[in-house]
Amino acid sequence: MLGSSDQPLIFELADWLETPVGQYVRNWEQQKISAMVANAFGYHAVQLGLPQWNLLEANRIPHKIFTHQSLEGVSSSGGTLSLYAEPEYLPFESQSVDLLILPHVLECSNNPHLVLREAERVLVPEGRLVISGFNPWSLWGAHGRLPALDPVTPVPAPLQVSLPRLKDWFKLLALEIDRGHFGCYAPPCFSQRWLDRWSFMESAGDRWWPVCGAAYVVAAVKRVAAVRLVGPAWKEKDKKRVRRAAVAASPRRSSPW
Structure with missing residues (x-):
């Protein structure tokens, strides 16, 4: 995907993340993703893109x-390796990655569904996928659709992947949402001064309009079909007991996730 300066959109996003509003999004995503991956175990963890932003720490x-999507900066040290790779064609064996993080990768790709298919391919069964992105139905997304106003983010609103669309793709690929968060509720602004003034919106947004956050982070797990063992039929009293338990169960509070 090319930006206005004939460079991949992910590079424009990397520069934007160093601005005050970019740091605002970056700090929020760092906090949420760190909590999501802290207890993920396995042998191999991969972050696609934005290698200067360590979301695996x-x-x-x-x-x-x-x-990287550039040959610059490719290196290795200790247990950490950096390499060149296109997210649509990952150089990893199938079912070889335990944890995979995609920070804004889908919306910066020409073929986000192909990127997601590749992610599912390389994940081990029960492997964890973490995705961050901009919410096109937020105030920032609406701001970016108005031709007379400068967009807040370098990713145009039509390229941003909404949560319902992401859920549909997950269903096709046997990926099950584990948890998710919306955040960054400040109105469209560019200076640190105004971001500080609107800081109270974080707690208010989580309570009153959670689906309108400017950014989201979602974690999913790769599920595999379980083997079903055929055994003796349940007794009738066992069936009645299960029905009574189901009726007595209290309903869960509705959630956008």
Whole structure:
């Protein structure tokens, strides 16, 4: 995907993350993703794109890999490896990655569904996938659709992947949402001064309009079909007991996730 300066959109996003509003999004995502990956275990953890932003630092998996979409900065040290890779064509064997993080990768790709298919391919069964992105139905997304106003983010609103769309893709790929968060509720603004003034919106947004956050983070697990053992039929009293338990169960509070 090319930006206005004939460079991949992910590079424009990397520069934007150094601005005050970019740091606002970056700090929120770092906090949420760190909590999501802290207890993920396995042998290999991979972060696709934005290698200068370490989203794996809270994770204890021994072998960590960061991919670049440029040959610059490719190196290795200790248990950390950085390499060149296109997110649509990952250089990993099928079912070889335990934890995979995609920070804004889907919306910066020409073929986000192909990227997601590749992610599902390389994940081990019960492997964890963490995705962050901009919410096109937020105030920032609406702001970016108005032609007379400068967009807040370098990712145009039509390229941003909404949560319902992401859920549909997950269903096709046998990925099950484990948890998710919306955040960054401040109105469209560019200076640190105004971001500080609107800081009270974080707690208010989580309570009153959670689906309108400017950014989201979602974690999913790769499920595999379980083998079903055929055994003797349940007794009738066992069936009645299960029905009574189901009726007595209290309903869960509705959630956007």
